[in-house]
Amino acid sequence: MAFNQERFDRLIQKLEVFANKQPHLYKLHVAFLATLGYAYIFLVLALTLGLLVGIVFGILNAQSISNLSLTGLLFFLTLAFVLVRSLWVSFPPPTGLPLQPQDVPNLYSLTNEISSKLQAPRFHHILLTNNFNAAVVQRPRLGLLGWQQNYLIVGLPLMLALPPEQFRAVLAHELGHLSGNHSRFSGWIYRQRETWYRIVTGLRQSGYEILSLVFQLFLIWYIPFFNAYSFVLARMNEYEADRCAVDLTGEENTAKALINTKVKARFLERYFWSSIYKQVETEIEPPKMIYVDMRQALSQRLNQEVTSVYLIEILTEKTNNTDTHPCLTDRLKALGYIPDVQQEAAIFSVIEISAAQEFLGDKLEKLIEYFSQDWREKIATSWRQEYAGFQKNMAKLKDLNDKSQKQQLTQEEAIKQALLTLEFEDEDSVIPLLKEIIHRDAYLASANYLLGKILLKKTRCDWNKIH
Numbered sequence: 001m002a003f004n005q006e007r008f009d010r011l012i013q014k015l016e017v018f019a020n021k022q023p024h025l026y027k028l029h030v031a032f033l034a035t036l037g038y039a040y041i042f043l044v045l046a047l048t049l050g051l052l053v054g055i056v057f058g059i060l061n062a063q064s065i066s067n068l069s070l071t072g073l074l075f076f077l078t079l080a081f082v083l084v085r086s087l088w089v090s091f092p093p094p095t096g097l098p099l100q101p102q103d104v105p106n107l108y109s110l111t112n113e114i115s116s117k118l119q120a121p122r123f124h125h126i127l128l129t130n131n132f133n134a135a136v137v138q139r140p141r142l143g144l145l146g147w148q149q150n151y152l153i154v155g156l157p158l159m160l161a162l163p164p165e166q167f168r169a170v171l172a173h174e175l176g177h178l179s180g181n182h183s184r185f186s187g188w189i190y191r192q193r194e195t196w197y198r199i200v201t202g203l204r205q206s207g208y209e210i211l212s213l214v215f216q217l218f219l220i221w222y223i224p225f226f227n228a229y230s231f232v233l234a235r236m237n238e239y240e241a242d243r244c245a246v247d248l249t250g251e252e253n254t255a256k257a258l259i260n261t262k263v264k265a266r267f268l269e270r271y272f273w274s275s276i277y278k279q280v281e282t283e284i285e286p287p288k289m290i291y292v293d294m295r296q297a298l299s300q301r302l303n304q305e306v307t308s309v310y311l312i313e314i315l316t317e318k319t320n321n322t323d324t325h326p327c328l329t330d331r332l333k334a335l336g337y338i339p340d341v342q343q344e345a346a347i348f349s350v351i352e353i354s355a356a357q358e359f360l361g362d363k364l365e366k367l368i369e370y371f372s373q374d375w376r377e378k379i380a381t382s383w384r385q386e387y388a389g390f391q392k393n394m395a396k397l398k399d400l401n402d403k404s405q406k407q408q409l410t411q412e413e414a415i416k417q418a419l420l421t422l423e424f425e426d427e428d429s430v431i432p433l434l435k436e437i438i439h440r441d442a443y444l445a446s447a448n449y450l451l452g453k454i455l456l457k458k459t460r461c462d463w464n465k466i467h
Contacts, residue, residue, distance in 0.1 A: 005321075008228060012321050015232040023236070027185070030229045034189055037226060040218055045080065052076040094137050094151050096127025097370065107359040111152060114171055118244055120178040123152045130371050131155040132265050136174045150178070156291065156371055159356035161264040161298045166257035167355030169249040173257075176244025177237060189230050234324035239334050246335060255337040256347050259311065262328050263348065264298065266310045272297050281390050281424075286376050286383045291368040295356070302348040308341050315339065393420055411441065418447070427454045 019026040055073050062069070101108040107126065115122050123136075137151040152174070159167060245254040272294060276287065287293065319327040332339055356364050397420040400413060409417060418433040434451040437444060 008224065009321050011224075011228045012232060015228055016235075019232050019236055027233070030189060030233050031185070033222075033226050033229055037222060040222075044215070045084070048076050048080045052080060093139055093149070094127060094153055096129040096153055097367075099126045099128055103363050104360050106361055107154075110168065110359060111171065111175070114168070114175050114248060115178075117248055118172070118175050118179040120175045121148070121150050123150045125149070126152045126154065128367065129153055129155050130157065130375065132157040132161070132261075132268060134158055134170050134174050136177055138178070156356065156367060157268060157294060157298070158261065159360065160291075160295050160354050161268075161351075162257065162260060162355045163351050164353065164355050164358040165249065165253050166260055167359070169245045169253045169257040170261065172245040172248040173241045173254070176241035179244055189233060231321070231324060235326060238325055239331070242331055242335060251335055251337055255332055255335055255339070258328060258331055259339065260347050262314045263307055263310045264302075266314070267302060267307070268294070268298075270310075271306070280383055280386045284384060284387050286379050288376060289369070289372045290375050291372045295354070295368065299351045299354060301350050304348075307348050311339075311341055315341075394424060396420060397424060411437070411444075414440075415447065418450070422450075427458070430454070 015026070018029075052073070055069060055076065059069050059073070099107065104126075111123055111126065114120070131153075133153075133155045135153045137153060139149040139151065152171075158170070162170065242254060242258075245257070249257075276290065276293070279287065314328050317327045317329070319330050326334075360367060397417065400409065400417040400420070403409060403413070404417065414433070414437050418430050418437065421433060422430040431451065431454060434447050434454075437447045438451065441447075
């Protein structure tokens with residue numbers, strides 16, 4: 001039902017040119033495709049109900065009921081049920097810790113202020129999560145009929161990582177997705193995508209292969225085009241939301257918020273969490289107050305050399321068609337902001353007051369304690385298992401090292417010793433062990449591959465130091 005990736009990419013490129021030149025006409029095309037999808041569903045549903053009524057009348061007027069009539073009745077009943085059920089698109093409520101207005105008045109005041117300025121709907125719920133992210137979710141309580149519940153989902157790590165003015169830019173971007181008619185049109189398109197997913201899933205699970213034939217020819221043509229058109233629309237919405245953030249907080253705050261979130265997300269993933277999980281080597285229980293450590297790490301000035309490397313990596317990334325979010329470089333370019341790697345280091349200076357302190361107020365300490373405890377409880381079992389495995393492997397490595405001092409290890413033991421040495425010590429320590437294994441068996445692929453990989457990495461590091 002889908003194009004191959006090459007055809008999809010070419011179509012996306014053409015649609016992006018079209019959308020940039022004539023955005024209003026492009027949105028009319030998207031609306032036409034969505035309406036066409038609904039029209040086809042209701043046409044098939046009307047024909048199904050018509051045939052179903054005809055069969056029922058035929059059965060009532062016939063003197064006897066044939067097997068063919070019963071088969072037809074069952075077929076069209078099943079088809080009608082699948083179609084009606086697919087039109088009732090239900091969305092489960094998002095998960096997170098609910099924040100009440102009386103507990104975090106500053107956060108609600110901020111969101112209400114931004115909502116008013118952007119002419120966006122107010123939020124029914126604000127949820128705090130452990131993700132480094134912020135998002136808005138509209139949950140239609142009546143399926144296609146709407147009656148939206150609006151959720152703002154905010155990650156505590158994100159609030160710890162940003163100063164108030166940059167966090168305000170992030171919220172302005174997210175609420176920008178709900179501003180004006182942008183929200184209703186995009187939500188309609190999103191629900192249309194979900195409807196088609198439900199139809200295809202329902203047809204496959206119905207057990208009647210012939211049901212799929214009713215939609216197959218239409219879907220083969222329709223789904224790839226609708227996915228491509230709605231994909232480009234979603235990407236346009238990201239740029240529009242960035243412009244909303246600029247209108248409310250300025251170009252500099254918006255650009256710095258984009259850069260800061262990207263770099264600090266990488267810092268948490270590569271440095272903070274890796275250093276936390278490394279403690280499993282020596283600690284039988286996970287840390288108790290992990291989010292206290294996170295707050296301290298994110299509030300301090302980040303190492304300029306490390307952040308420069310992260311930023312260069314991020315700025316070299318290209319927009320691709322696996323994600324509706326454009327790359328950082330394209331988003332900054334659209335804002336008219338030209339980043340300088342050295343100057344941007346100032347973004348990662350000490351945070352005197354974080355967004356978490358500003359907008360969560362005196363509830364911050366309890367929230368930090370709650371998320372720390374929640375993380376600890378969820379990871380406790382796997383942590384202890386990892387600790388036990390680590391101790392077992394350490395003991396195994398010690399035994400192999402002691403044995404190698406007295407006699408030659410078997411090939412299997414030597415490989416095990418090398419792998420454990422690489423895990424617990426460093427690459428320089430494992431090089432002589434791998435060379436000895438290869439000396440005994442020059443054609444052992446695993447040892448040659450691992451040694452080559454280590455030496456290539458060292459060569460690149462030496463080259464970078466020279467240049």
